[in-house]
Amino acid sequence: MDVNRVRKDFPLYQQASPPIYLDSACQSLRPRQVIEAMDEYYCAFPACGGRSVHRLATEVSVRMDRAREEIAAFVGARDPECVVFTKSATESLNTVAKGLRLRKGERVITTDMEHNSNHVPWVLLARERGIRRGIVPFSALEQGDLEPLKEELEKGARLVSVVHTNNVDGSTIPLEAVVELAHDRGALVMADGCQTAPHSSLALDRTDVDLYAWSMHKMLGPSGMGALYGKREVLEGIEPLVTGGGAVAITSYDSAELLPVPERFEAGLQNFAGIIGSGAAVRYLREVGMEEIVEHEHRLNALATEGLSAIEGLSILGPPDPRRRGGILSFNLRGMLPHDVAMILDEIASVLIRSGMHCVHPYFAARGMEGCARASLYLYNTEEEMRQFVEAVGYIAERFMG
Ligand SMILES: Cc1ncc(COP(=O)(O)O)c(C=O)c1O
Incomplete structure (x- = not known):
């Protein structure tokens, strides 16, 4: 899958400095083909x-x-x-x-x-x-x-x-x-x-x-x-x-x-x-191909998992094997609130993730957890974005973790 080709279809990536969007499990971005189809309805x-x-x-x-x-x-x-x-x-x-x-x-x-x-x-x-x-x-x-x-x-x-x-x-x-x-x-x-x-x-x-x-x-x-x-x-x-x-x-x-x-x-x-x-x-x-999309997500998740795993005090939720976690990578930093991690990531590196209990309150409450920070990716994310994400989390761990 040619991710650079794919990104050309997404208006957000045509901005001068687009953010690193890692919140697709909440809502994905839309390609111009979808926007144009809706436009066509309203116009024609x-x-x-x-x-x-x-x-x-x-x-x-x-x-x-x-x-x-x-x-x-x-x-x-x-x-x-x-x-x-x-x-x-x-x-x-x-x-x-x-x-x-x-x-x-x-x-x-x-x-x-x-x-x-x-x-x-x-x-x-x-x-x-x-x-x-x-x-x-x-x-x-x-x-x-x-x-x-x-x-x-x-x-x-x-x-x-x-x-x-x-x-x-x-x-x-x-x-x-x-x-x-x-x-x-x-x-x-x-x-x-x-x-x-x-x-x-x-x-x-x-x-x-x-x-x-x-x-x-x-x-x-x-x-x-x-x-x-x-x-x-x-x-x-x-x-x-x-x-x-x-x-x-x-x-x-x-x-x-x-x-x-x-x-x-x-x-x-x-x-x-x-x-x-x-x-x-x-x-x-x-048209892009679901098999290729899945493979792309697995590759990116493996890359980010490997990077985050090297950070002392960081714990990843769910199965250790990234292939069993699709496009989701959830984690916590020792002693830090998930919302703080998300806000700092946005502030220092324009990395947009979701934080909190993700509407699954009983699961976290039963474990005495405040929630987690969740990065979720899709076909338009790149290896370079994963590297920047890992680097930013590493920086937060070094500077802010208890
Ligand atoms: C597993 C799961 N179920 C249900 C929902 C709710 O979906 P919707 O926003 O379409 O109502 C979500 C949204 O995040 C979800 O992740």
Whole structure:
């Protein structure tokens, strides 16, 4: 992969002194191809798709269908109608949590490393509807130990809802094995793929997962765009979170007939520019090549891991092998607050990372930790940026560490 060629597509890197952007796990940068696709919508056919029958509206509908097809193909889903557009992974996860209509006493199994978006809905449902929760250690699953999950499944579960790649240390669980085990015990499986979809070639049909949530803004797509994949029969059993115009076939004064999937989940005027931009994002990733992107990330992560490992008093979170951490490198400096590390990195070296608990509060709180500093990279980062990042962290360790 030619990273210099790639960087030419990203407006941020056309600035005179661009920062070193290492916060892609939160939100990625966007190439001009995505921005232009959105611009084209606003300039050439800025109408409402799916409703009016005039030429501009028809163009929007055609582009929306194309984006859905491209996104479905990108995640390995044969049927594009099984991909629902949402505004975020959070909305996708909430749609399932609220729409499954879980009853008092029914159980949901998660890991101990869920993002708040796959944690808070279950906490609230436990309080409001009396659902029960089982929690298995993410690290056991990551290492291929399915025993804790087996034990939880023995107690009965309607749904296993797990993060595929966690956003704290970047490690990934063997989803296919989880799905097989859960299906054996009669449970559905939903995975939070926010940190997986941007960094791997998914094959959702083959994985046999029932539901899969992710966000487009972490994979070169526009802000405020997410998606939910579901097997058709599973989606049909979920009550939409939002209902209204565009999601119904016909209504009377006392009845409403919902449209089939995916429209039943897409009520109200949609984010057409966002959807079209999301299509352009996966097209861009496909053209660069996911295998090459993954290889590039592994090379950069290995380089930075080697550099940081030499710093006395620095600890890296997660598996020592950088190949098991994708594009994420989280660390702590002895006696320093993660937010201080992040602010100093920005101040002295224009290195932009994320710090804190990364919306996974229970995990850190249970370990008595304030959080961590997280560098997350993507296809546009360079080896030179990794060197500067390591050098800046080394300087902070030398000057500020207790
Ligand atoms: C693992 C994981 N799940 C869920 C989310 C929430 O995603 P969104 O911002 O699309 O709601 C994030 C965002 O950082 C994440 O990393």
